[in-house]
Amino acid sequence: MLDGDERMERYARHIVLPEIGGVGQVRLAACHVVVVGAGGIGSPAIQYLAAAGVGRMTIVDSDVVDVSNLQRQTIFTPGDTGAGKAGRAADWVRRFDPAIAVTARDMRIDADNAGAIVAGADLVLDGCDNFATRLAVSDACVAARVPLSSAAIGRFQGQIANFAGHLGDQPCYRCYVGDAFDADDCDTCAEQGVLGAFAGMAGCFGAMHGLRVLLNGVSALGDPQFGRLHLLDGLGPGLRTIRIAPDPQCRACGGR
DSSP states (O other): OOOSHHHHHHTHHHHTSTTTHHHHHHHHHTOEEEEEOOSTTHHHHHHHHHHHTOSEEEEEOOOBOOGGGGGTOTTOOGGGTTSBHHHHHHHHHHHHOTTSEEEEEOSOOOTTTHHHHHTTOSEEEEOOSOHHHHHHHHHHHHHHTOOEEEEEEETTEEEEEEEOTTSTTSOOHHHHHOSTTOSSOSOOHHHHOOOHHHHHHHHHHHHHHHHHHHTTTTSTTOOOOBTEEEEEETTTTEEEEEEOOOOTTOTTTTTO
16 A cells, blocks of 8 residues: 555655556555566566565575676675575565565475465566476466566577466467477576676566556556567667467467
8 A cells, every 4th residue: 555655755756657646556556476586587577566566576486696696686795695585585675665565485486386376466477597487387377367477588689578378369478489398408597698787677677567467457557468579689789579379279278
């Protein structure tokens, strides 16, 4: 809620925007977002979702902070090295805004536990670094009827999209990548390298895209753009958008 002068002042720059307004800000305060991955994408996404006034957050990550993370994972400091990312990210949120209800889940998501983690959320923002987890999260979102914001990078290409496979006319993430990636077989930033500022760019884009979903139906900003894949070129720089078609044979959402 926005009770109190301090809360009103904190979000004054949002409230004066006609695209958000008081109604949109109240809506954000009532939302629960599950963030999967507190790394290079999840780190700035968590920060900007918290700054936007999302009322409840669950942060899921099984990794620990390494000194090599500090080049892009801006939510951590050298003193966090060796500690669990989910817990340290949740601590940051509590310091930043004690009014946000935040829960840390120090665990790896898979097909067996993803459903319980995403159940009841208003949005899942997935910034993890492997296809197996992305697909498990996507399948769980379809089953739980929860919209999904997906953000990923590979070197200087970023991919950001909102998915709503539980809706009959919209694709899910599995419609996009298919079934071939249900394994931990993708390249890592340790092998390919990653520019910290570009990870931040994709994470902020993911947070902005997630806000579109949360504000759907209550503000002018709330165009979720389901099924549109935004391709970021970090070298150009540039942006282009393609539309993803639902796959009627998709084993997660086909035929819904």
